[in-house]
Amino acid sequence: MRLFVAVLPPVEAVQELVDAAAPLRGTAEGERLRWSGVEGWHLTLAFLGELPVVELDRLEQLLGQVAAGHGAHRLRLAGGGNFGDRVLWAGVEGETWALKRLAEAVRVAVAELGVETDQYGFHPHLTLARAGSSHGQRRAERRAAAGGMQALAEELADFRGGEWEAAELHLVRSEQGFGPSRYTTVRSWPLARWEA
Known part of the structure; x- marks a missing residue:
């Protein structure tokens, strides 16, 4: 199975981002x-x-242990950015330090299974869109595409969604085919709740 581990924003947070990104699509x-x-x-x-x-x-056991050792935290979808001319994303604000610690704990846990995660550092974001293949593009076309992606990201700069609680860790299956990938939660675990 093709899998990833994620935090899922609530429907209300997704709708706020849908509304903010709608003008960019056109x-x-x-x-x-x-x-x-x-x-x-x-x-x-x-x-x-x-x-x-x-x-x-074994993976589910390890992820259950990670969830039990990390607390729920407050986040919001906010701002935007791009990874060169390839990816347009929405940013994340709030207790991102807790999200980063959770991501690191997941990576350490899955390493016990011999699973290597990507080599790039964790950057909290939600992918909105991807560019088509740049194979065969000339340098000037790639520069123009990067500029266009940057302009779209700048349009999201002032976006600030409502705050929400990241309270669950999800193991998600990705199925690719025609159209966008389809995602199904295989299992989820509540993050710990500690009394103040």
Whole structure:
């Protein structure tokens, strides 16, 4: 199974972002992008790739331990950015230090199964859209595409959604095919609640 671990924003937070991003879709730059399916919007903590089903029980045990050791925290979707000319994303504010610690704990736990996560540092974000293939693009076209992506990101700069509680850790299956990827939660665990 193709799997990743994520935090899922609530419906209200997703709708706020849908409303903020709607004007961008109709722009010339926005029409050239492949927009991710709203029903699958998530904050990826670790991409695990293809894992054999026989590893699932041990993976679930490890993720349950991670969830039990990390508390729920407050977040909001806010701002926007881009990874070069490839990805347009919405940012995250709030207790991002807790989200980063949770992501690191997930990466350490899955390493026990021999799973290597991506080599880039964790950057809290929600992917909105991706560019098409840049294969064969000339340098000037790539520069123009990056500028267009940057302009879309700047349009989201003032966006601030409502605050919400990240209270669950999700193991998600990704199925690819025609159209946007489809995501199904395999299992979720509540994050710990500690009395102040």
